[in-house]
Amino acid sequence: MLHVHIERSGPRARYIIGHVLGSMLGWELRFWNDGEDFASVQGCKLYYGRACPGPDTYWVQCDTPLDEGPNEPMVPSAEPRFPARCGEPAFDLFGPAFHLLSLHEEYRSTETDEHGRMPPNTRWVVRHGLETRPFLDEWALALAGSMDLIWPGALPVHRRYSHWVTIDVDNGSRYIGHGPLRHIAATARDLLFFRFEQVLARWKVVLGKRPDPFDNSAWIMERASRTADRVLFFFLLKGGGRYDHAHAAGSEWFEARVRSVAEVAEIGVHPSYRSSDVPGLMEAECSRAASLAGAPVTSSRQHFLRCRVPDTFNQLIEAGIREEHSIGFRDRCGFLVGTCTPFHWFDIVRNVQSDLLLVPFACMDSALLDVQAEGPVRAGQLMSDMVETVKKVRGTFVSVWHDRHLGVDGALSNVFPEVLETAKP
Secondary structure, eight states: OEEEEETTOOHHHHHHHIIIIIIITOOOEEEESOHHHHHHOOSEEEEEESSOOOTTSEEEEOSSOGGGOOOOOOOOSSSOOOOSSTTSEEOOOHHHHHHHHTTHHHHHOOOOOTTSOOOGGGSHHHHTTOTTSOHHHHHHHHHHHHHHHHSTTTSOOOOOOEEEEEEEESSSOSSTTSOHHHHHHHHHHHHHTTOHHHHHHHHHHHTTSSOOTTOOHHHHHHHHTTTOSEEEEEEOOOOSSTTOOSOOTTOHHHHHHHHHHHTTSEEEEOOOTTTTTSTTHHHHHHHHHHHHHTSOOOEEOOGGGOOOTTHHHHHHHHTTOOEEEEESOSSSSSOTTSOSSOEEEEETTTTEEEEEEEEEOSEEHHIIIIISOOOHHHHHHHHHHHHHHHHHTTOEEEEEEEGGGOSTTSTTTTHHHHHHHHTOO
């Protein structure tokens, strides 16, 4: 057990210390409110404050209490210092960690892209060249290592690498499940632009001569189930909008496909492009997902990663979502908030830790193929590099794939199993 005393204790400090030392390192913690009681206790002790209370206490120096900010954290000029003795100041990792994990910069950002999202290049981790490192996990392990030199074997780190595969089902199918009028209209359009190969491909599927290239859930599960600790399919359920390409509500084929996937994998909801903007839409889509799956659906990832903090998260909580997977880059591999460890969202407006678990992902296929225009081989290499980075800190490697890039005919049909094998625990 680690005994902890905070000079200016409050919800923010208790949250971030509880996450870093409890969730990330797996330590049992006991918080002490009274300084005199803390001073008299025996055992492993950590103090978070401005001045060290004694020679038997590990001291993390706090210059700016969290309830006064958080201001943007300073980047250490070199690797942070974690001393191997009590009484010397250790680098304050809790301040930067709270700034990042509370998504504080999302509240302050005034710049947005064409989809209303915070531009990646304006983020703290990108501006300081830290996006390719899960540096919060590295810092936590460095602190644990220094404390182990003081109290050898007293505080073993309980942390295990895990591998989660997540699939965004933006389409469900390319051809099957749609009505004859849509096929006729699409065929006429393709003929008009001399896209004869697309016409042939469409009608081979419609006539049952070959499988639909996007209907690949069985292909995905057959491969992912061999190596992953979890496999989650996030289904986009709102069709008809400019950016929503899923089957329209009421498609019998699509609803049957969701039910069949729910029998072999975890089902999440992929709230539509405008789900955060239209009152009641988020709750309706989450409710429909649960109805199709035949069980409560508690995981989600926003379509286009469109999140408005805190509104989107509050809507998800009200809709029964307990696990959110939108924390990641849409244009590169990396760690959006400097960690590969899931964490609970802290609502800085209400000043309270929520029940919503935020799951950061390390790489997304569309970021590499569609944004960076990397080829499949290079994309696979970059993803595998992320795997090794996460394994070094015994974190959770979460990858994001899309139905259009997988399956027998997908651009990543060969890369997908290779990355999964690399990511195998």
